[in-house]
Amino acid sequence: MAHPDHEEKSLSGFQDLLRSSTTQASGYLKGVHAADRAEWLLAALPEDAWRVFSDLSTEDKAELLEHAEDELRRELVDRMSAGDLRDLVEEMPSDEAVDLLEEADDRLTEDVLAAIPADIARELRELSAYDSDTAGGLMATEFITVSPTEHIGDAVKAIRKQGEDADEELSVFVVNDQGRPLGFLTDRILLSQPIHTPVQDAMVVPFTIEVHADKEDVGRLVEKYGLNSLGVVDSTGLLIGVISAEDATEVRAEEAEEDLLRLVGASPDSLHARPSVARQVRARLPLMGITILSGLLSAKVLRMFLEGAGGDPGPSDILRYLPLIIGLAGNVGVQSSTVLVRAMALGELEGSRQRAMLRRETSVGLSVGAICGALITLVVMWLEPGRLGLAVGIATLIAVAFSAVLGTSVPVACQKVGIDPAIVAGPFLICLSDIAGSVLFVVVAKALLTL
Numbered sequence: 029m030a031h032p033d034h035e036e037k038s039l040s041g042f043q044d045l046l047r048s049s050t051t052q053a054s055g056y057l058k059g060v061h062a063a064d065r066a067e068w069l070l071a072a073l074p075e076d077a078w079r080v081f082s083d084l085s086t087e088d089k090a091e092l093l094e095h096a097e098d099e100l101r102r103e104l105v106d107r108m109s110a111g112d113l114r115d116l117v118e119e120m121p122s123d124e125a126v127d128l129l130e131e132a133d134d135r136l137t138e139d140v141l142a143a144i145p146a147d148i149a150r151e152l153r154e155l156s157a158y159d160s161d162t163a164g165g166l167m168a169t170e171f172i173t174v175s176p177t178e179h180i181g182d183a184v185k186a187i188r189k190q191g192e193d194a195d196e197e198l199s200v201f202v203v204n205d206q207g208r209p210l211g212f213l214t215d216r217i218l219l220s221q222p223i224h225t226p227v228q229d230a231m232v233v234p235f236t237i238e239v240h241a242d243k244e245d246v247g248r249l250v251e252k253y254g255l256n257s258l259g260v261v262d263s264t265g266l267l268i269g270v271i272s273a274e275d276a277t278e279v280r281a282e283e284a285e286e287d288l289l290r291l292v293g294a295s296p297d298s299l300h301a302r303p304s305v306a307r308q309v310r311a312r313l314p315l316m317g318i319t320i321l322s323g324l325l326s327a328k329v330l331r332m333f334l335e336g337a338g339g340d341p342g343p344s345d346i347l348r349y350l351p352l353i354i355g356l357a358g359n360v361g362v363q364s365s366t367v368l369v370r371a372m373a374l375g376e377l378e379g380s381r382q383r384a385m386l387r388r389e390t391s392v393g394l395s396v397g398a399i400c401g402a403l404i405t406l407v408v409m410w411l412e413p414g415r416l417g418l419a420v421g422i423a424t425l426i427a428v429a430f431s432a433v434l435g436t437s438v439p440v441a442c443q444k445v446g447i448d449p450a451i452v453a454g455p456f457l458i459c460l461s462d463i464a465g466s467v468l469f470v471v472v473a474k475a476l477l478t479l
Contacts (some may be wrong), residue, residue: 042068046076054083062091078107088120090431093128099243110139117152123168123275126155137467139261155269164239165247166279167260167269172200175225176210181223199256206268209234209259236261239268246271247280253288275453285370291432308392309399319359323352324407343347345412349420350466352404356424357431357465360396364389365457366437369449372439386436393432401425403434419476425466426472433459 056066069077074360129137141149151169158164174183183200198464211231221230236259250273251418260269327348405421439449
């Protein structure tokens with residue numbers, strides 16, 4: 029694993045070369061891991077990224093796209109001709125090829141499928157028909173099989189013969205004449221057993237899953253039993269595909285991250301792309317709506333117990349809406365900080381990407397604050413007499429907007445001074461947002477009522 033300083037220096041060197049010559053920048057990528065290449069191209073301008081990508085060999089392009097985020101894939105595919113895309117599809121494993129074709133428009137996809145061998149096109153069409161949330165949407169159709177009557181040496185020969193087209197992390201499945209899985213040969217078995225050992229004496233019980241099973245079940249099965257490969261069978265029990273441990277682990281991690289983002293009311297779309305501000309706002313408003321409803325209900329209940337409530341607007345009326353502000357401010361701050369802390373933990377905030385995400389998250393928080401403030405203003409003006417509704421609404425907007433700024437700035441500040449941002453993304457930030465939001469709300473609301 030590269031040291032962070034070395035990794036940052038390498039990225040800086042690539043960007044320096046990119047400013048002067050894309051050809052030199054392409055040469056600089058030789059020897060760099062495909063995951064780093066994909067990350068560096070994502071940080072470049074789309075035009076520069078395409079020129080560098082075009083200078084790579086077909087094999088290097090395919091490896092880069094296997095590690096690339098959806099956004100970079102989409103940008104590159106949009107600039108490809110049918111010939112470019114065809115070469116990559118023929119080079120990539122079937123599951124990766126299907127994912128790549130999904131980024132192309134229908135016409136380009138059909139041109140590519142018409143240009144490749146009929147058997148490959150048929151496999152890709154069959155794979156694309158499976159829902160992406162199922163085992164069929166994850167599996168690859170390139171895998172190695174032997175019969176139970178063969179020997180370990182025959183299995184090794186099969187790897188040499190078929191291994192070029194199969195996923196490098198997949199081991200060998202033992203199948204009967206009909207194609208149903210009977211056993212599995214791990215790498216350890218292949219290396220430790222004599223070559224004349226019968227396969228049926230050395231194989232272990234295979235793990236399989238039905239093609240329409242949910243991808244979460246795939247991740248749980250691979251993680252529970254520590255599998256290298258998971259066979260995928262159709263309704264009749266025939267082996268039709270294989271899922272690697274790497275793909276299953278990625279699914280497991282992705283599902284966990286999506287659940288975490290949903291827990292705080294943020295959009296899981298941020299895992300796969302850079303969603304627009306409007307899309308992020310729409311995703312976060314439902315949780316805010318629930319918070320507003322509960323806050324208004326709390327204000328109604330408190331009105332029965334606070335002295336002076338119900339007459340001319342005063343301090344007691346302001347305090348009735350304090351639970352509403354605390355809830356909104358805390359939610360907005362935690363949403364923004366959770367998205368940022370996740371991106372920091374995965375190393376997704378580099379250079380311009382950090383600035384772009386900060387701007388986007390701040391804009392989302394301000395937009396949510398403005399919408400909630402306007403809605404609360406209208407509702408409270410309808411429920412309460414006088415200027416209380418306007419005062420509460422404006423104070424809400426200011427308090428929630430400030431919490432949004434806290435949610436983005438505090439994690440970044442902690443990272444710069446060497447404090448783990450995850451430490452402040454939970455209770456500490458909630459307390460800070462509650463205190464700051466409450467103070468701002470009370471001060472602003474009281475000032476507006478006394479004008």
